Amino acid sequence: xxSLYRDTGVVLRVQKLGEADRIITLLSRQHGKVRAAxxxxxxxxxxxxxxxxxxxxxxxxxxxGRTLDVVTQxxxxxxxxxxxxxxxxxxxxxxxxxxxxxxxSAEEGEPALKLYLLVVGALRALSGRERDPALVLDAFLLxxxxxxxxxxxxxxxxxxxxxxxxxxxxxxVGGAVCGGCRPAGAAKPTAxxxxxxDALQHGNWPVxxxxxxxxxxxxSGLIAAHLQWHLERQLRSLPLVERNRVAEVQ
Amino acid sequence: MAIRPYRPSDFDAVHLICKATADxxxxxxxxxxxxxxxxxFAGPYxxxxxxLASVHEDEQGVAGYVIAALDSTAFEARWRAxxxxxxxxxxxxxxxxxxxEADAWLRELLHNPSSPAAVEFPDHPSHLHIDLLARAxxxxxxxxxxxxxxxxxxxxxxxxxxxxxxxxxxxAISFYRAVGFTELTTSVPGLAAFGMRxx
Numbered sequence: 001x002x003s004l005y006r007d008t009g010v011v012l013r014v015q016k017l018g019e020a021d022r023i024i025t026l027l028s029r030q031h032g033k034v035r036a037a038x039x040x041x042x043x044x045x046x047x048x049x050x051x052x053x054x055x056x057x058x059x060x061x062x063x064x065g066r067t068l069d070v071v072t073q074x075x076x077x078x079x080x081x082x083x084x085x086x087x088x089x090x091x092x093x094x095x096x097x098x099x100x101x102x103x104x105s106a107e108e109g110e111p112a113l114k115l116y117l118l119v120v121g122a123l124r125a126l127s128g129r130e131r132d133p134a135l136v137l138d139a140f141l142l143x144x145x146x147x148x149x150x151x152x153x154x155x156x157x158x159x160x161x162x163x164x165x166x167x168x169x170x171x172x173v174g175g176a177v178c179g180g181c182r183p184a185g186a187a188k189p190t191a192x193x194x195x196x197x198d199a200l201q202h203g204n205w206p207v208x209x210x211x212x213x214x215x216x217x218x219x220s221g222l223i224a225a226h227l228q229w230h231l232e233r234q235l236r237s238l239p240l241v242e243r244n245r246v247a248e249v250q
Numbered sequence: 251m252a253i254r255p256y257r258p259s260d261f262d263a264v265h266l267i268c269k270a271t272a273d274x275x276x277x278x279x280x281x282x283x284x285x286x287x288x289x290x291f292a293g294p295y296x297x298x299x300x301x302l303a304s305v306h307e308d309e310q311g312v313a314g315y316v317i318a319a320l321d322s323t324a325f326e327a328r329w330r331a332x333x334x335x336x337x338x339x340x341x342x343x344x345x346x347x348x349x350x351e352a353d354a355w356l357r358e359l360l361h362n363p364s365s366p367a368a369v370e371f372p373d374h375p376s377h378l379h380i381d382l383l384a385r386a387x388x389x390x391x392x393x394x395x396x397x398x399x400x401x402x403x404x405x406x407x408x409x410x411x412x413x414x415x416x417x418x419x420x421x422a423i424s425f426y427r428a429v430g431f432t433e434l435t436t437s438v439p440g441l442a443a444f445g446m447r448x449x
Binding site for chain 2: 004005006007008029030031032059061077109111113114117120121122124125128131136139140203205
């Protein structure tokens with residue numbers, strides 16, 4: 001075990017620890033999610049407190065501790081926060097990016113390079129202010145779900161695989177569904193909404209940015225519903241999985 | 251058939267070999283611009299530290315090289331200051347375009363060349379890359395290229411050199427062990443680190 005290590009990461013979350021310290025949660029390039037103590041960062045004299053705020057992309061050195069690793073040095077790589085915090089729509093979109101990344105990277109120390117690249121790319125786009133923040137968020141969420149293995153089917157039927165285009169979308173089934181597989185209660189998005197989702201998934205910005213607000217709202221709603229359904233299912237099933245494992249060991 | 255010091259006219263040949271061997275001896279696939287591999291793993295070395303580079307040349311041309319950085323931390327700082335800005339327009343840092351993961355990773359690396367070396371290998375501050383085309387492998391060329399590099403690094407006062415290699419690249423790992431490298435401990439998942447003391 002190395003006593004000192006280094007990585008580049010995005011600060012996802014900060015929590016207070018004791019009187020002057022913080023626990024920092026980072027999504028890092030090489031080590032996945034890392035939680036570490038940053039000592040003294042809530043004092044005005046702190047050398048690196050301001051660099052360890054949410055949205056910061058930082059190069060960090062850690063000392064391996066007994067329970068929590070300890071931050072010993074921080075350099076700023078990209079100060080994404082300055083382009084985000086003064087603009088409410090960008091700020092809320094960026095918060096959703098960080099929260100989703102935190103939820104999807106459940107295991108500390110498990111490499112998550114693809115998710116790290118998606119988060120850095122989304123924050124860079126939000127900070128750069130060139131694109132609609134709602135579209136950046138939706139593109140990020142679609143690709144993050146792909147990282148998690150839950151990408152919605154958009155062109156073929158999620159149940160039987162029949163090539164589309166299809167006209168119905170079912171979150172529990174996993175995306176687009178054909179007329180034969182369509183369950184009761186499936187949504188009936190417009191053809192433009194399916195094109196919009198495909199454009200966001202594949203980075204086709206001219207198509208995505210050319211869509212009217214009604215299509216944008218419908219595609220955002222489907223993406224949010226798909227993500228929420230999977231995150232809630234994940235949380236409900238997790239305790240059962242852990243109990244089963246213990247039972248097997250005994 | 252000879253090992254000789256790198257010359258500026260070798261730049262394109264080194265770039266080509268770098269691209270041809272990038273993924274454990276074979277080219278990386280799926281990159282929109284395969285040249286980015288050379289911009290990350292060859293260009294900065296022969297540009298900033300050409301005196302540490304050597305090539306192997308046979309009757310068909312340059313078939314292998316070794317390149318290195320004397321002080322990995324200083325090299326990384328120079329890369330950020332002088333190398334990354336050249337690629338802001340042609341290979342910008344990744345955003346929300348749908349580039350393949352490997353391309354996004356290389357573009358992030360091109361603009362942010364962070365390595366664990368500074369803190370994990372303080373006794374081995376130099377680092378190297380060695381790549382041979384298939385026709386030059388298995389004939390002692392790699393060993394001779396490394397010997398040339400070790401002499402150059404010793405002459406410049408380096409106490410040790412390290413390298414990083416994928417844990418699944420067993421052919422390369424066997425070669426490094428056979429040459430006398432010892433395995434170092436790295437925190438980076440999926441990679442193995444090897445070091446050679448030069449004092």
